Amino acid sequence: MSSVQSWSCPTMKLSNGLQMPILGIGTSQVGGFCQETVLYAVRDCGIRLIDTSKYNGFEVKLAEVFRDCGVPRSDLWITNKLWPEDYGYETAKKAFQKSCSQVGVEYxxxxxxxxxxxxxxxxxxxEQRAESWRALEELYEEGLCRSIGVSNFKIHHLEQLKEDCSVVPHVNQVEYHPYQLPNKLIEYCRKEDIAFQGYSPLAKGQTLSNPTINELAHKYGRTPAQICIRWSIQNGAITIPKSTKKERIVENYQVIFGFSLEEEDMENINKLHDGRHVSWDPTNVE
Ligand SMILES: NC(=O)c1ccc[n+]([C@@H]2O[C@H](COP(=O)([O-])OP(=O)(O)OC[C@H]3O[C@@H](n4cnc5c(N)ncnc54)[C@H](OP(=O)(O)O)[C@@H]3O)[C@@H](O)[C@H]2O)c1
Known part of the structure; x- marks a missing residue:
């Protein structure tokens, strides 16, 4: 199997000046987790952005990946998330310390x-969001988080947070794939200088059998997964596909920056939006 050793990832500048890789690897329960594949992605393929959460339950396994990969901590970009059961000022701080210790990192x-x-x-x-966010703001000021963000936030959640707190989130991570294109939210994030990160870029595999995606795969001589990942990146979203298979790690990363989709084809993929969620829908969360 060829690896993608020479692969190097472009970055996006966040509002605090940090450079975040624009393509990384996800880790989630749905569809399983393969520690060996994540290690392969980081150690052999040069992938530096690793997305996880306490909720996923793989923090300890990732600690082993980070220990074994041979990549300096400063070269990795580790994303983790505070689960709502830990919301609140004190509980958020405790959960952060526990997550760092589980993942084996200091920040x-x-x-x-x-x-x-x-x-x-x-x-x-x-109130719970604001209390928890204040804890994150302090962790940020103390340098324990290099940046802070939110996930699954709609415009009204972001607006309230802006009124209640002082640091505007650096990133908003939301569901984003050809069937789920939240244009108003993207526009809002752009206006507020919040980097937009898309999860489930393959709609958990649902987009891979779509006829338009397959026609474009044929036209560009790429796979359906590569078309979806390229579309997401080309639309300006930081993108985190997940696979448990090494050969798909190579497929999903190696050629993404080596081709581009024509404007008309981007538009045709944009038109596939039907509003479906493959993960969860935060629209009605007050
Ligand atoms: N913040 C949140 O609330 C939230 C919610 C959901 C997800 N996420 C993050 O986003 C990441 C990605 O999302 P996701 O895992 O939901 O979905 P996804 O990346 O859209 O799709 C993953 C699925 O696609 C398959 N796949 C991957 N590459 C493929 C390829 N080249 N050809 C065919 N099938 C392929 C995988 O199967 P194999 O393993 O068999 O390859 C897996 O079942 C997650 O891992 C997680 O880190 C965040």
Whole structure:
């Protein structure tokens, strides 16, 4: 199997000046997790952005990957997320320390509020988000998180956070693939200088059998997965596909920066949007 050793990833400048890789690897429960494949991605293929969360349950396994990969900590970009059961000022800080210790690191490159809703009985979402965000702001000021962000936030959540807190999130990570194109949110993030990160770029595999995607794969001599990942990157989203298979790691990363989709083809993929979510839908979270 060929590897992608010479692969080097472009970065996006965040509002605090940090350069974040624009293509990384996801880790999630749905579809499984393969530690050996993540190690291969980081050690052999040069992938530096690794996305995880406490909720996924792989922090300890990732600690082994980071220990064994031979890549200096400063070259990695590790994303982790605060799960709503830990929302609140004190609990957020404790959860951060626990997550760092589980992952075996002293700091995170970005720490995110995972979901706009709270799981605390009787808890007010807005207050809980603000309390938790204040904890993240302090972790950021102390240098324990190099940047802080949110995930699954809609415009109204971002607007409230802006009123309640002082640091504007550096990144918003939301579901993003040809069937889910939240244009108003993207526009809002651009206006507020919040980097837009898309998860589930393959719609968990659902887009790979789409006829338009397959026609374009044929036209460009690429695979359907490569077309979807390229489309996401070309639309300006930081992108984190996931695979448990080494050969798909090579497929998903090696040629993405070696071709581009014509404007008309980008538009044709944009038109596939039907609003479906393959993960979860935060629209009705107050
Ligand atoms: N913040 C959030 O709330 C949130 C929610 C969901 C996901 N995420 C993040 O986003 C990451 C990616 O999203 P995702 O895992 O939901 O979905 P995804 O990346 O869209 O799709 C992953 C699925 O596609 C398959 N796949 C990958 N490459 C392929 C290829 N080249 N050809 C055919 N099939 C391929 C994988 O199967 P194999 O393993 O068999 O290759 C897996 O089942 C997650 O791992 C997680 O880090 C975040």
């Amino acid at each position: 995170l490159d970005i720490y995110m509020l995972h979901w706009p809703g709270t799981m605390k009985p009787g808890g007010c979402n807005r």
